[in-house]
Amino acid sequence: MKRTRITALAAAVLLLTGCGHSIGENSSIAEVSEASSEASSETASETASEAVTTTAPVSDSSAESVTTTVEAEKKITAVETAFKEYSQTAEAEELKELPEGVKSAKKRKDFSGKGYLTGLNSKHSVTFEFDLPESQYYSIALTVAADKESKCTLTVGETPVGEFTVPGDGKFTLVTLKNIYAEKGKAQFALLTSKGAVDLDSITVTASSDVRDLKLSLGKASLVNKNADVNARALYEYICQSYGKTVLTGQHDTVGTMTETRRISEITGRYPAVRFGDLMPFTQDMIIGENELEYAEKWAEDGGIVGYMWHWLAPGGGKSCYADESDFDLSKAVTKEKIYDLSLDELKKLKKSKKISAECLAIIEDIDKVSEKLAELRDKGIAVLWRPLHEASNGYFWWSKDESSYIWLWKLLYQRQTNYHKLNNLIWVWSAQDDDWYVGDRMCDIVSADIYDKGNTAGQVEKLLFLQDITANKPIAMAECGTTPSIQSMADQHALWSYVGQWGGSYLLNEDISLNEEYNTLESLVKFYSNDLTVTREELPDLKARAAELAKAGEEKKPAETTAKDKDSSEKETVKTEKTTKAPDSSEGSGADTTTKKTTAKTTKKTASETAKKQAD
Template identity: 30%
Template sequence: MYGPLAFALLLASSAVAQSTTYQAESATLNGVTVGTSVSGFTGTGYVEGFDADADTLTFTVNSTAAQLYDLNIIYNGPNGDKYTYVVLNSAGGSQVSLPATTNWTTVSGGQVLLNAGSNTIQIQSSWGWYLIDAITLAPAAERGAHNITTTPINKNANADAKALLKYLGSIYGKNILSGQQDQDSLDWVTNNVNKTPAVLGVDLMDYTQSRIDRGASSTDVDKAIAFAQKGGIVTFVWHWGAPTGLYDTTDHPWYSGFYSDATDFNIETALADTTNANYTLLMNDIDQIAVQLKKLQTAGVPVIWRPLHEAEGAWFWWGAKGAAPAKKLWGILYDRLTNQHGLNNLIWEWNSVKSDWYPGNDLVDLVSADTYAENDHGPISATYNSLLTLANDTKIIGAAEIGSVMDPAQLQAYQADWVYFVVWSGDYISGGSWNSLDLLKSVYTSDYVLTLDEIQGWKG
């Protein structure tokens, strides 16, 4: 899962017109300074020094009417991949990816719904260490009908998988499915919100050999089957502990073995040929997980299947060596589970945003992202729009992990048509700081948000 990523944006003074540019050096600066040493900027300079959490760049924009605008950010990223956080009118923001670059580059910052009159947009430091030249605003065009496919990539997909993908397509852009990670946290929602999420998120983590050898066990497959029998939809992630090379130290205990800094397992060398020992260990793990997925298939349970999640973040070993090994492993995983093990109940969900990491439309059924911003209930429109572009609007889009639930009214206003959300477990749902109980009750009773009782019979 991602750690909480903050980003916010408040816009420079002047009235909004078609494709209007707002120079960063003319905005209100807090903890940051104007620079001129990196050539190629527009205006009289750019803003640098985003090196503390409290650093912000605030613009003020006057709009003659309430309207949705496309926001672009012109930046330079000489210090590696970063994220920034954009907040409109001090409430509801978007996480924006700023890929590494030494050129002045324009990236989509999602959309902002400006009120009539004065508005603020704030760029908050988040990961920091980037340069901001300017932002642009242009009235957003009305989004047309989606061009998504509901035909599974697996030509042998069974009736259950076909029904699930068809159902997701039928509600896409009309409703969002509520979801919760972990059975205990889902039960907390049922008992405290008086509504049961439509989607249960569970994990194949403790079915992996390197964890079983150290005493781990799980009943998540049984829980998934039981939830499906109640008419629910299930999604599985796989926190895949490295098959060997775990450090198993105080700082990096064995149970953190899916993290890149907790193992010396090298995915690139493991996939270099099919005869080395580490390649064999990877295949053994896949075969072991296939046994569990086969139990779900036998029980008539289709699965939104999300392996190799958050690959582009590189904090997990499967993404630590870059896009090429991660995509290669995805292809191997698909081929082995589908063609060797005959698993036809899986809806294959990719879980990264960057285009150079994408395995391709022929190997992906759904696209998704994981985003965490504490007590920010905005529509996450920048990430949604990036995923829309990633698959050219041919794939349904899911919010596979979130920290704070999204405001249904903002989802609709921003045309952020996430088909489902899954709130992460524990304090993210029940602690009160990420989501208040009153807010959860409001979200779960919205006509736009579907709960378990409202999706009965979705198989048709």
């Protein structure tokens, strides 16, 4: 997120300031490499067609009219990446030219070869040359050790491809950076230490077939809410059937406006399939957003898909959603009490008896306020792509306290909205962006990532593969991006995300509402909206008709009063089967397993472009 803050003081005339913090700032998903950006290229595989150019009026008087380029759809043909088997290991101690102070050693256990290099600190870097047989994707594995927690960067040529943390346990650890694109020929791989000191045993470069073999498809998937209504089921059915075949176009709007979405139509001649809004205003008395639901209702009436996120201002009257601008402590809200199906009066009695905290009650009160708004959409037959508690693992928001508190909150939100408020129109989208923060296959329907990598139009396949490692049973979406990826690169990388949500504000428009081509050019947006792989609003099927078919066929189960057994079903599910440490709600095994060994590093930083972005923020 470009950290111009989103607060209760925001005015309706202000554009979005940028929600998504760079994906690289999240502790786990950042381990994937940004180097595949070099693989992004517009090729000659687009079938050319003539464009029809018209002048369209614009919705904001502050902006000049724009030229709308309505291009005929282009057929996109994927250019398959060549693949040659390759695996080569370099023993670090065999490096001929060593920096001053770096030497070979044999003191540590479990090294390979004749020894390892020791003494690598911030003053040093070591470089290894590999003669690569093909321009393709590679995985790079380093065996490293440190006595104190240390941080390292790996570069290919002059490009940083990943930063990672080495635990300070004194043992050799295997760190793997996956699916890094590198050109054929002699390539320089350099290890730099930015914090602490590390020992290096070896580096192995192996050709990766992950991208070549990637095939995105889903069987007959179903929503996690067994009482989901026909509108949600029709939409999810379409999303799952289309997954891996086409990409839904999406656009985030400034709260209470249609500014960005209309601008996309004026620029490209087509509307995005999904309009994303924000329910931020509805837990506080704010001067913005009063027309928000009206816009959503009209959007659905016109055949579009409705999506919502929630910049949840700190409960209890907080004016910001950011952790460093709020003293709200989520961990104080966590309770073992079963509270999701209790009325506010019952909850107030629990607070009075000190069985739950003021923080816990405040959270429920906010959930109920937002649920009232979502219920209005439910009652009008509108399904919603619902993405709450986004980007939790990056530490920026009050809900980013820790994994177990976050999972407790997600579970509470899911149970309260599903079982108490009967919001059967919701499709739950998870985007905490770290496998330790995953809420489990039984409490979300779509997994997603927020990707901010200025000017990088690559298909971001390495991020998609990371999420697929978390779960292969859900559609995977790019919930936010600063730069819309090239559809050609997405096809070449087999990275047909379920949908792509372009962030608004300065990531799309200048202050005068003209297109900001610093992040997205007019040409790139027109291409993204004018091809046979992306779906615009005009191309969506009649989902209302499909919902009617489901109802007529008797497939919809009328959501009767939920039995105690039904209500408790989500209590008993194991959120993360691979974890063993309990979350604060001890009825579920949803905490992080600190004993689980990982074969890949938990990288904590970003590439050079992302570093510059954060410094600017």
